[in-house]
Amino acid sequence: MTGDGLLTKFAATITFDRYEDIRAALFDPDLSRTFDKRSYEEGNIRAGIVSIQHGAVHRARRRVENTQFRADVLRLYERELFPKVMDDLLDRLIDSDRVDLFPIGEMLSVVLAARRAGVEYDAASLDDLRALVRLVDAFSQGAAILDARDPNAVRTLVRDAYEEFETRFVRPAWRRRAEAIARLRRGEITEGELPHDILTVLLLHREDPSLELGDERRVVREVATYLQGGTHTSAQTLVNALDAMFERPDAGRLLERVASDPLFAQRVIQETLRLRPTTPKARRRAEADTEVAGVRIPKDAQVVLDFAAGNRDPDVFGPTADDFDPDRPLPPNVPRWGLSFGAGPHQCPGRAVGAGFPVPAEFVVDDDHVYGLVALELRSVARRGVRPDPERAPERDLRTARFTRWLHYYVRFDRSATAVG
Amino acid sequence: MTRVTVDPELCVGTAECVRLAPQAFDIDEDRGVSVPRPGAATTDFDILTEAALNCPTRAIAVDGEAR
Numbered sequence: 001m002t003g004d005g006l007l008t009k010f011a012a013t014i015t016f017d018r019y020e021d022i023r024a025a026l027f028d029p030d031l032s033r034t035f036d037k038r039s040y041e042e043g044n045i046r047a048g049i050v051s052i053q054h055g056a057v058h059r060a061r062r063r064v065e066n067t068q069f070r071a072d073v074l075r076l077y078e079r080e081l082f083p084k085v086m087d088d089l090l091d092r093l094i095d096s097d098r099v100d101l102f103p104i105g106e107m108l109s110v111v112l113a114a115r116r117a118g119v120e121y122d123a124a125s126l127d128d129l130r131a132l133v134r135l136v137d138a139f140s141q142g143a144a145i146l147d148a149r150d151p152n153a154v155r156t157l158v159r160d161a162y163e164e165f166e167t168r169f170v171r172p173a174w175r176r177r178a179e180a181i182a183r184l185r186r187g188e189i190t191e192g193e194l195p196h197d198i199l200t201v202l203l204l205h206r207e208d209p210s211l212e213l214g215d216e217r218r219v220v221r222e223v224a225t226y227l228q229g230g231t232h233t234s235a236q237t238l239v240n241a242l243d244a245m246f247e248r249p250d251a252g253r254l255l256e257r258v259a260s261d262p263l264f265a266q267r268v269i270q271e272t273l274r275l276r277p278t279t280p281k282a283r284r285r286a287e288a289d290t291e292v293a294g295v296r297i298p299k300d301a302q303v304v305l306d307f308a309a310g311n312r313d314p315d316v317f318g319p320t321a322d323d324f325d326p327d328r329p330l331p332p333n334v335p336r337w338g339l340s341f342g343a344g345p346h347q348c349p350g351r352a353v354g355a356g357f358p359v360p361a362e363f364v365v366d367d368d369h370v371y372g373l374v375a376l377e378l379r380s381v382a383r384r385g386v387r388p389d390p391e392r393a394p395e396r397d398l399r400t401a402r403f404t405r406w407l408h409y410y411v412r413f414d415r416s417a418t419a420v421g
Numbered sequence: 422m423t424r425v426t427v428d429p430e431l432c433v434g435t436a437e438c439v440r441l442a443p444q445a446f447d448i449d450e451d452r453g454v455s456v457p458r459p460g461a462a463t464t465d466f467d468i469l470t471e472a473a474l475n476c477p478t479r480a481i482a483v484d485g486e487a488r
Contacts, residue, residue, distance in 0.1 A: 063432075063433050063434045063453030064453060066433060066435050066453065067434070067450070070436055070448075071436065333471065344478070349435070357440070368440075
């Protein structure tokens with residue numbers, strides 16, 4: 001790897017492509033996401049964000065931020081907040097019988113991602129939502145910069161996006177939350193009366209030196225990370241799920257099952273995540289000599305974790321691992337999404353927001369179950385009679401080498417279909 | 422007798438253990454970490470093992486034997 005501010009020399013490059021080996025690597029404390037010192041510590045567009053922290057700072061940050069992903073919060077979003085928001089937005093956005101579904105998926109996801117991140121916006125304003133989606137697109141390119149075809153252009157784009165994001169969406173929210181925290185400290189309100197979002201908990205705990213949040217721009221980048229993470233994967237997965245079903249000869253039957261059975265819709269989403277991870281490969285840097293799955297890894301080696309291959313490991317997912325089969329049986333303790341949310345300390349904190357709780361083969365839904373927002377979105381568009389648009393082919397996102405990303409996905413809707421049920 | 426511990430230095434408070442074994446674990450909200458509940462020692466060993474396996478930071482230790 002050379003140029004573009006990336007580290008030019010690794011002691012070695014080692015690739016893992018088997019499920020269990022990748023899991024072992026993800027749990028190894030000597031393999032860090034802070035693998036590229038120059039890119040990640042000197043003017044890096046993602047400097048200091050939780051995703052690339054390692055060790056004690058990472059753990060401290062996650063303890064504070066994970067409070068926003070508790071099961072009771074997930075249920076509140078899924079059962080009370082999201083259904084109405086989703087149906088209202090779909091009614092407004094599906095304004096003809098042929099639409100581009102990808103930006104609609106982004107708009108659906110950004111509403112709640114922005115709320116969870118803690119930015120101020122008008123949920124009824126399509127202008128605000130479109131602006132947030134545009135910023136998410138920039139942040140997503142930044143998150144995938146190691147696979148970008150033009151990294152310098154991405155850096156410029158992301159820096160400009162941070163400026164706009166901070167001024168338009170974060171600063172108004174910051175002021176309001178700072179006032180609320182001041183009232184808490186004066187004893188005028190309780191902690192339960194504070195807003196429940198990432199920005200609030202960051203500001204509430206910001207003076208804790210273990211969080212390393214003294215730099216205000218770092219707070220802005222952290223909030224942007226959660227906005228992006230909560231939007232992009234969900235929108236891509238919604239479209240990928242439909243694309244995977246449309247490829248099958250029994251697509252119509254699958255869509256009927258999705259429309260009528262939320263648990264099947266959830267299995268479709270989780271199977272889609274397995275076969276089409278939004279991050280097909282991840283990389284780590286060895287902070288010290290270590291060993292994974294019998295392979296010696298020298299300090300400063302680059303370790304490539306091929307999630308897409310590990311998710312098709314026949315030793316785990318069986319001889320039909322390459323097939324799209326939402327009903328496939330699974331070994332115990334293997335999530336249907338495979339490695340697509342990572343594992344170990346850096347496991348995606350929002351995995352249950354988008355994909356819900358794990359659904360093993362014999363799973364029976366209980367009162368506490370969370371289906372995940374993308375399954376609800378998929379079910380809702382299935383009920384509205386979604387089908388491919390034979391006259392307009394979907395367009396992949398060619399700005400990145402990641403094969404699972406779309407820019408446009410044109411579909412048609414049967415406008416006589418019901419959205420209620 | 423089963424002995425269950427959570428290393429507070431490693432735990433990041435995902436509460437995955439609480440979801441899998443609510444009778445055995447709780448979140449100490451002041452510290453943002455999981456702690457064993459009094460009922461942990463008598464919780465089904467397989468459930469405790471599943472909680473330990475699913476802990477993303479390997480903070481949970483379960484000592485003892487399946488009954």
